[in-house]
Amino acid sequence: MPRPATTARRRGRRQGEPVSREAVLAAARKRFGEQGYEKTTLRAIARDAHVDPSMVLYLFGSKADLFREALNVIxxxxxxxxxxxxxxxxxxxxxxxxxxxxxxxxxxxxxxxxxxxxxxxxxxxxxxxxxxxxxxxxxxxxxxxxxxxxxxxxxxxxxxxxxxxxxxxxxxxxxxxxxxxxxxxxxxxxxxxxxxxxxxxxxxxxxxxxxx
Known part of the structure; x- marks a missing residue:
């Protein structure tokens, strides 16, 4: 009896919309602008961008790097x-x-x-x-x-x-x-x-x- 066809496992996000780098930058720009650097958290930025905090780190490396990239948007x-x-x-x-x-x-x-x-x-x-x-x-x-x-x-x-x-x-x-x-x-x-x-x-x- 032939074996059922198998589907290769896909890596990365399997559900939901793809993470938008632009959405994270927009959320970071707003948070940094309203609260300054010290009071802004990656968790708050992730919540505003509707992504997991680990994805923010994956995309930008650190809070300081995200701050620099947000400046580049402005x-x-x-x-x-x-x-x-x-x-x-x-x-x-x-x-x-x-x-x-x-x-x-x-x-x-x-x-x-x-x-x-x-x-x-x-x-x-x-x-x-x-x-x-x-x-x-x-x-x-x-x-x-x-x-x-x-x-x-x-x-x-x-x-x-x-x-x-x-x-x-x-x-x-x-x-x-x-x-x-x-x-x-x-x-x-x-x-x-x-x-x-x-x-x-x-x-x-x-x-x-x-x-x-």
Whole structure:
């Protein structure tokens, strides 16, 4: 008598919808934005995304790694790189393009409040700090410096410009210190753009860049 046909056992999830990486990132972004890094748990993120907590670890490795990836959803390094490159009818000044692109991130109702919470977390929690630093080094600086020709001097230029922008964001959007917090965008662009342009485009000797 012939043996019944057998079906090969499938590995992985056997029931329910496939786990969506995007769903976990969306839940993480919301939790980190509302509660900060320390109060957010992987279990809460998993519950919001309707997955098992072990799947969150499987997809992202750790809470710090998930925090870094959530930052990448909020701040698109490609958009900042595009601001450096410029196109079509963009403002001809590279500094003005960068400042405006950065202000849009902080003023967006979708990304602004989350950026405030995440930056506060990065300045008060060591794990969040390391995740934020990794995001800046491996995503933002890599993308922007690539548009500047690559190399260590290009990374330093990008980092100097980032120092101006991040410092402004802390004073304007996080600490909300007047008059910087209340200046119109056009004034902020006018004041910051020359410095950002100088960092990104000035001759290396004139700027005083060290040999790296």
């Amino acid at each position: 701040v698109d390094p490609g958009a900042l790189a595009a601001a450096v490159a410029g196109a079509g009818d963009d403002d001809p000044d590279i500094g003005a393009r960068m400042v405006r692109a950065y202000l849009r991130i902080w003023q967006s109702p979708e990304s602004g409040p989350t950026m405030v919470a995440m930056l506060q977390s990065a300045t008060s929690n060591s794990d969040a700090h390391e995740a934020f630093r990794g995001f800046m080094q491996n995503y933002v600086l890599a993308a922007v410096s690539g548009e500047l020709g690559g190399g260590e001097q290009a990374r330093l230029r990008a980092l100097l410009a980032a120092g101006q922008l991040v410092g402004t964001a802390i004073l304007r959007f996080v600490m909300k210190i007047a008059p910087l917090a209340t200046l119109p965008d056009d004034d902020v662009v006018r004041l910051l753009a020359p410095t950002v342009t100088r960092y990104l485009t000035a001759d290396a000797e004139e700027l005083g860049l060290p040999e790296l």
